[in-house]
Structure formats: structure tokens, C-alpha cells
Amino acid sequence: MEKIAGDNGSMISASLLGALAGSDALPFTRESYEQAIGAGGRGVKASLAAFGAAFDRARGITNTPPPGEKAAQPQAAGPGLGTAAEVSGPESLLKGWQGLAARVDALPLALRDMAFRGLKKVVDYQDIAYGGEYLDRLDRAVVLDSAEHDYALSISAAKHLANAMCYDDMIRVADLKTRSTRDQRVRREVGVKDGSILQVTEYFHPRIEEFCGTLPAGLGSYIEARPKLAAFLDRRINHGRRIRTDSFAGFAALWFIGGLRRWRRRLLRHKVEAAHLERWYALA
Template sequence: MSSWLSGQRPITIAVLAMGGEGGGVLADWIVAMGEAADYTAQNTSVAGVAQRTGATVYYVELFPPLDGEIPQGGRGKPVLSVFPTPGEVDIVIASELMEAGRAIERGFCTPDRTTLISSTNRVYAITERIALGDGRVDDDLLLEAAHKGSKRFVGADFGKLAQQAGSVISASLFGGLAGSGSLPFTRAQFEAAVRESGKSVESSLEAFSLGYAAAQQPAPRPRPKSEPVPVTIGMGPPRDPAEEAEAAEEARRREVAATDAGKLVGPGLQPQAARVAEFPEQARSMLLHGCVRTAVYQNPAYTDRYLDRVARLSAVDQENGELTTLAARHVALWMCYQDTIHVALQKIRRRRLDGIRQEVNAKPDQLIQVREYLHPQLEEITDTLPTRIGRRLAASKLFGRIIARLTRHGMIVNTTSIIGFTMLWVMARVRPLRPWSLRFGREQAAIDAWLDLAVETARADYRLACEILECQAVLKGYGQTHAHGKQSFAALLDATEKLSGRGDAAQTLARLRSAALADEDGIALERALAELDSAVSAKTA
């Protein structure tokens, strides 16, 4: 009786990959290798919804050659499955760490059977990208799940290895599969499948070799949880000599910080870099980033304005510089709000275009095209215009109808064409006129009012002042997204009046901020505010 009739099962392999990563090619290589060794092989695929909302699942089954004669009436070939069965998959190959997590969640990868081979790089899912807050899944949680949810985990940044070889991730993952020893084939058999495909053989084999070597190394593990730093309380004021030594050390640190800052920001921001050394040490790194950001966004004078604003918070910072650090971050983010000028500047940055060429592995003499899909709204156009003109046109129903008609289908701009690049370049060059625009004046007034509230609150409730600064996080993007954020932000600042004087004011505002970031429609925030109003009413009744 043949071996498969006596209960032998096929080798089952599931490949989870996104569009453009060569998952189908990887599955074809496995099938070709199996067939060359007289295995019965079958490859099927179930496409995802889109490139990132759902990865394509390629499923391969390999059945070894029969080791005996087929009995009379027996079947000559095994019947293979067309889709992976949870709990019955021997090998799972994932092109990205989140896809490995999905495989575990769906039951394809199990600790009693499955060898999990996954790239540790991240391509953020749509749900992670559209989250108003930080919607990213913790990589350490995914790594922990990969180790616990598989019998054996083989992990490395196969995407980076493929990029080094000028190939795609499917080739380095194929090398990882070979290096894992999970299949009964030699390295030569794996490489023969790549050669026989006849496509990008040299670069694919180079990526294969890198993946093969990476599979020999231990898979990365989650970072150990850091232990809390002990804090000594109640030591009393230091003696005079100690005070003098501390003052001298602080002066030295400021001098070093000013020198290092000057090197980081470049010659155009030397005066601003020198000012950074006057702030608390914990905030200096964030301040340097804010200086560069605001200078690129507008000019060094705008950076001076940024430092002046942060200095207001630093003057009332009662603790370890946390308030100053938060101000350094959130003031810079708000001052560099997204407008059409800034979007145009970001689109034509050389660093961005070079990054696109590198991502698509374009050769030095190879031309590429980058197309931008834009959908400008009436407010985005009028906000960029001088204040008086912008205000009049924003109130004009006729102008609104014209813009709606012209932009209802959106715009496609070829950034790499002469006309497309020139359009964006001209828009970016309007930057010196930004201070006279309608939105600029509105944003600066709102920033100052927000900081006035934070400074006033810091004198009575330091933690609540920190939370007021963090509320800036709800102001995101442009268009409808920004409009929703402004509504949520206004509601949060209004809530601080009701919370003033309460012992749990900071914690309550933090919960309200989390609710504001939970959904774009503001439903969670409305519910949380209603609960707050009910609690306040019950207390005063």
C-alpha cells in the first residue's frame, strides 16, 4: 500500500504577502522545487481586499513521491486542499511582522506544529495609519506573540536584506525558508528553482543568500521591560559647596549643549542653538528638533518666536522639565501646521524623491514618474490667500460653487514632470507671504490663547497644565480631519474650566483626550463629556 494511503500528510505552507512583494513568485518557487523533486505540488491564492487592508494568502501543499505500488482501485494522486486549515499548517511565511500576528490570530500558526518565518520590518496597516492618536501596534507585543504562537520562530529584517541586494522580499524570504531547514530539500535545490525562473536571477540569488544566513541567527526577542528609576525624596537642600559644584557643572553642560546644538542645526541657526542651552537639559533635544522644523517651515525669525513661546512655559516649570519638553514638542507641531504651501514643499523635497527612487530600486539612468492625488477644498485655498481676500472669498457662495465644480473629481499632478514640479515649486516659494495669509493669523492667535491657559494653570496645577499642552495632539491633518480636530480641541479646553480645582483634573482631561482620539466623528468624546457633565451636576445638586 502506498505511503499516502496509509495516513501520510502533505507539507503545508502558507505565505502571507502584500501586493508588489512577490508572494506569488515565492509560492511558485516552492512549487517548482517540489515538482523537480517528484513531489506532488499545488499552489492556490486568496487575494486580500487591497494592498494593505488584507494581504494575499498563497497556500502550497507538497506531497512526497509514493514509496510503493498503488493497490488495485487506489487513487494515483493525493487530493490536496486549496486553503490553509487552522491548526494544520506546517510553515507560515510572513512578509511583515503584523502579518505574522494575523497568521497567529487566524490559527494558521500554532505552537504545536508551525515554523514561523517572518520579516521583522513593519508596513503599517490602514487601521494604524488612520488612527487619530498613535495607532501603531507595539512591535514587542508582535515579537512576543511570534515566539509564543509558533513552534519555532525564524525572524530577521528580510525586507532590508532584499533592499541591500536590489531585489524584492520574496527572494530573501525564500532564503530564510531554505536556511530554516524546514523543508527536506538542499540549498542547491532551492537555488535551482530561482535560476530556472529566469527573472532577475543574480539579484534574487544575492537576496536569497542574505536571507539564508539570517535564518541561521537567533530570532529577535522583545526588549526587556525597563525597571523604574528610584527617586530619592526628602534629602533637603544641598550644602553650599555642592550648590557651587552643581552650578559649575550646569554651566559646563550648557556650553557643551550650545556647541553640539550648533553643529546639529547648522550655521543658519547658531543664535537659536545658543538659546537652547538655556533651557532644562531634558528639553534640549526636543527643542533642537523644533528649531530645525520651524526654520524649514518658515524662517529663523519664526524659530525665535517658537523659542519665546516655549520660554513662557519654562519660566513656570516647577518640576523636572516635563512641562518645557511637552511645550517644545507641541508648540513646534502646531506652529508647523499643514497648509497648501507646506504640502507643496514636502512633495518636491529632494530627500523624498530620492527615497522613492530607492524604494522602487530605480537605476541611476532610469526615469520614474511620481503622481500626486490631490483634492483641495475651499477652506484650504482661501486660507492660503491674504487675509482680506481670503475672508471675502470664503464667504462667497459663487466662489465656493466654482471651486467645488473644479475640484469635485480631484487633481492628479505629476511631480516629476516640468509642469507638475513647477506648479508645486511655485506654491512652495510663496512661503515668505505666509504670515499675511488668512490662516496664519488665526493659528497664531489660537496658539497664544492655548499657551496663556497653560501658563495660568501651571501655577496652580502642574499636571493639568501638562495635559493642556498634550491636547494639541488632536489637531491633525487638513480639510475635514482638521475641522473635526478643532472641534474636539475646543471642547477639551472648555472642559478644563469644569475640572479646575479638582484633584483628578489631569487624569480626567487625559481620559477626555483619549476619547477625542478614539474616533473621527467625536462620538466617544461627546459621551465622555456627557458623563463629566452628569458627574458635575450630581456634585452640585
């Protein structure tokens, strides 16, 4: 739905409404929905286009490519999957990435596509070394699997392992909210013209658990083990905050928190998540 909305220059609400209308979950005609959209008066053309595309998708109607143009075919996973990706960065990091990509290319063919997707996610989340940890853990699943089962266990492990290693914490949220790609996406979705000023307000509501999770493991455990101290701190932490990331102070605060990811492995939350992963593997 998000892609349909983006392709038509509209918001996701228009495509979601189109999918809802196309499912016949509500007793309204397509024309009644379109009339309601038209009554809004703003961005009507783009909203109707996104609505119509999602409506057709829900009905199973696919758009055929123009004459002489072939439909895009999905790329099958194969040798060189990792090294074929276009990656840029410092030479030292590129060498590390190429080493990880070579390890993916050495995996069973059926596993490479999912493994490479997981590797990209993990490296983007943390760093090259974290990608190596991901592949080390994935290798443990491959040893337990076989071609007779089409490496189903390994493929599932590649997916869920990446998700588990990329857990959401305050550092991750702050990192994503201060990336230039997010600013570009927000401007595109809102329809802000070049040169116009965009004000963005982020809402945060941290709890004592999130606060302790971003502390060194020893200190965070110390606070959590003392309910009175944890309750005292929670009364001062546990309330909503609105941060203007279009201001220097607001952006700098989140940028600083996002930069803490280089120390993430020393923090309490990482210790807890790593222990969960080890228990998960113990059940395999």
C-alpha cells in the same frame, strides 16, 4: 517599521506584515506568511529580511551586536547640544541659527533635547525668524514651570508647540514633494537603479478651505464670509488632480506653490493657526 524596511532594502508593507504576524493577532504560522511572500517572486530576499526583523521585534527579540562591537548608546542631552549639530548654509543664516542654538543651550538641561528637536523642525518648516518665534513661545511655558516638576510642562510644550507651528497646508505639501531628498527616498524605496527614469504622479484634492487658506488673510476671510461665493468657487476647485512631478510643468507648479512659504505669515491659514496658539496659551 519604516526604518526596519529601509535597513533591509524593502518596502514598509513587509515590516508591517512581520509585526502583525509577530503579534499573533491572526491564526497563521510564521512559515505560512513567509511562503506567501516567497510566492510573490519579486524582491523576495529583502521582503523576507524585513518581515523577519519586524517579526522578531514584535516578539521582543533584539539583535545583539557582533562580538567586539558595542551597541549604540543614546546620546544624553547636555550643554552644547545645539551648536554640536552639523549645519551648512549661507553665512548670514548660519549666524542666525547659531543664535537660536545658543538660546536652546541656555534652557534647563531636561528641556534642551526636545527644544532642539522642535527648533530644527520649525526652522526647516519656515525660516530662522520662525524659529525665534518658537523659542519665544517656549520661554512663556518655561516661566510657568519649575525644576520641582522636572519641567514636564515645558517639555510637553516644546513638542506640541513645534507640531502646532508646523501645520500642514498646501504650501508644506508642495514643498516636501519637490525636495531632492524625497526623490532620493522614493528611488531608494522603489529600487530604481541609477540612470533609470522614474515617473511620479502626485494626487491632490483641494477644497475651498485649503484654497482660502493660501490667500492673503483679508481676501480669504472675504470669500469664507460669503457662502454663495465660496460654494461657486468650491464647485470649480473641489475635484481630484493628478500631477506628474517628473514633468517640467508638474514639478514647476508644485515648486511655485512651495515657494509661497516666504509669504505664509500673511495668509489666512497662518492667522487662524496663530490665533489657536494664543488661545492654547491662555488656558495654561
